[in-house]
Amino acid sequence: VTIELTRTERKQLTRRALLDAALRLLEDGSFASLSLRQVAREAGVTPTAFYRHFDDLEQLGLVLVGESFGRLREMIRAARAELAPEHVVRRSAETLVRSVLEQRVHFRLLARERFSGVAVLRHAIRAEFRLFASELATDLARFPELDHWSTEDLGVLANLMVGSMISIAEGLLETPPSGPEEERAAIAAAQKQLLMIIVGARGWRSSGG
Amino acid sequence: VTIELTRTERKQLTRRALLDAALRLLEDGSFASLSLRQVAREAGVTPTAFYRHFDDLEQLGLVLVGESFGRLREMIRAARAELAPEHVVRRSAETLVRSVLEQRVHFRLLARERFSGVAVLRHAIRAEFRLFASELATDLARFPELDHWSTEDLGVLANLMVGSMISIAEGLLETPPSGPEEERAAIAAAQKQLLMIIVGARGWRSSGG
DNA sequence: TGTACATCAGTGAACGCGCGTTCACTGATGTAC
């Protein structure tokens, strides 16, 4: 290292190395099967050094979950500004697909640990998704065509949309597009799927009750 | 034991005890964090006895996945007979909710291991879900209002529906209804959600493309 | 700028533990006559 770094800066680098090592290892396995020694080894540090940065593996896991949702929130915020539901949906679908493909490891962490045996991570992830859905319900209420809907129906619609976005994301992690063409196709399919929901929502009162 | 059993029958009982022990342990943790010794202990048998029934834990896991999908298929078959999409959807939603609540442990296994680090289970589960979606697409094509749809659009619709059913099931595992009233509410919400999709599908050609 | 001391990120040895798998075994059940 030619550039001089303070002790604090070096410490941050090691901390980051541990987080990245964990993310790398989480490509192959779930959090529950991760070991502190593996993470330390992958980060190029002794197991003991780990304790200078985190109390235990769970604490490191919570930091990763926090980072994952940070990226998800950025993504959503970008699409919020639009006015017509269709535009919001089209832009959201595209951003969703792009974000998942760019941040594979983070999104896989969320998908996997949502039902994991590691209670702390599971609860953190579920709380974030619930927040996401309730924010979406609030947003939806602002659209003129939806403003007479009951809170309950808005909730069902928001859950349906969040559920669909999750399953789109999961589908992308499962079989990622192999090139720009397939990526465009994935975006188009995601848009179609979410638009079908919006079309359904629009016709809902007349035929659904 | 007062009733006489053959050696073969006793062996089957032990095998079942091992499977049930694993299911019980899977309430608390994911498959990756399960150990052969834990399962044997829970089944009241020495670790060595395990090998008389399965080569390793993964093989036992595959048997459980098979059982889970068996129950899922039974459930679907029951709703297939209906003619109008709305009836199919209403009955499917109700059966889905009931089945998940009755077979919590099996459905949780599917939800959890769909993204687990245990490759063998993950692949088995994904193959079954793909099969499920493609069968649904075939079924959907039989409805008069959908018979002019393109294969691609039918695929999108089938994925949307399967995705929604999965996320409904996952929601039930997450926060199960605490009584008959809440159960009815859960069924109603599931029906609403799937009906919204059907309404959307019906309006799709006119406004979607 | 130079010195003397304090801090603290990372080390390496050691511990007890549960793991998967092997092996030779036991003794009840099943079979051949």
Next chain:
DNA sequence: TGTACATCAGTGAACGCGCGTTCACTGATGTAC
């Protein structure tokens, strides 16, 4: 039905291994004067 032998589900001791955590340590960085 009775006997002699074969089968085989389940046992229990033993193995080597990676694990999380503890501890006293080292030596470079930071601070006070």
